[in-house]
Amino acid sequence: MTYEIVLKDRLPVTHDTNKFTFNKPEGLEFEPGQAAELSLNIEGFKDEGRPFTFTSQPDDHDLEFVIKSYPDHNGVTEQMANLTAGTTAQLDGPFGAITDHGPGVFLAAGAGITPFIPILRKHDREGTMDGCTLIFSNKTEEDIIMRGEWESMQNLETIFTVTDSEAEGLRHGQVDKEFLKDHVKDFDQTFYICGPGGFVDDVRAALKDLGAKADNIVTEEGW
Ligand SMILES: Cc1cc2nc3c(=O)[nH]c(=O)nc-3n(C[C@H](O)[C@H](O)[C@H](O)COP(=O)(O)OP(=O)(O)OC[C@H]3O[C@@H](n4cnc5c(N)ncnc54)[C@H](O)[C@@H]3O)c2cc1C
DSSP states (O other): OEEEEEEEEEEESSSSEEEEEEEOOTTOOOOTTOEEEEEEOSTTTTTOOEEEEOOSOTTSSEEEEEEEOOGGGTSHHHHHTTOOTTOEEEEEEEEOSOOOOSSOEEEEEGGGGTTHHHHHHHHHHHTOOTTOEEEEEESSGGGOTTHHHHHHSTTOEEEEEESSSOOTTSEESOOOHHHHHHHOSOSSSOEEEEOSTTHHHHHHHHHHHTTOOGGGEEEOSOO
């Protein structure tokens, strides 16, 4: 389905990530974790649809997206960093393979946290956080999206790791087989994986080597 949406508000979340609030069109339904393609009504970008995840709950009054900008791509996300209220966009969707399959280990890298924002907020709201662990990998401490919200969620175990710097209280290094062996007790549970580049492939392969079943891995290709 195609809808037109209007930007109400943009607020910074980190140095390169913003939270966008749009009006929610009538009739739009989606599940926490799903995404839509957004095409900005800006000259030169109308045909440049890109996938982004709804971070609001399906029954919220507005639509929320959390979007990381990559100025070096000279693409859509560079434009998004400067959007002002009133900008319109075309929304096509919903779609997406990541939905809530109950408690488990949520493995995210960078903006790959976005499908887990509505899923973990739902568990927080419903009091079903027991058994949820968030392993969140970033380049530096400054890149961690919504760290305060994750740390304040009751019963959510959080493990933050950074790859390109050292920071007090944070693990350092890649989420690889050794890391997973050290931080995950049970490989017979649900694993959610989301992130750009090779993160999904590498983590999925490591989990399978450690005994995780393919059917218990919830992920999305193409980030
Ligand atoms: C289902 C799904 C949901 C998603 N949800 C979100 C979300 O909620 N929030 C979010 O922040 N992201 C999300 N993403 C990722 C997001 O879609 C991409 O970051 C976005 O499409 C990038 O768009 P862009 O136009 O800025 O750059 P791109 O379309 O990636 O690139 C534009 C051009 O830049 C060049 N380029 C590409 N990569 C590089 C590079 N590494 N260095 C230099 N140049 C490069 C290429 O020439 C390319 O043609 C999601 C992805 C998927 C698949």
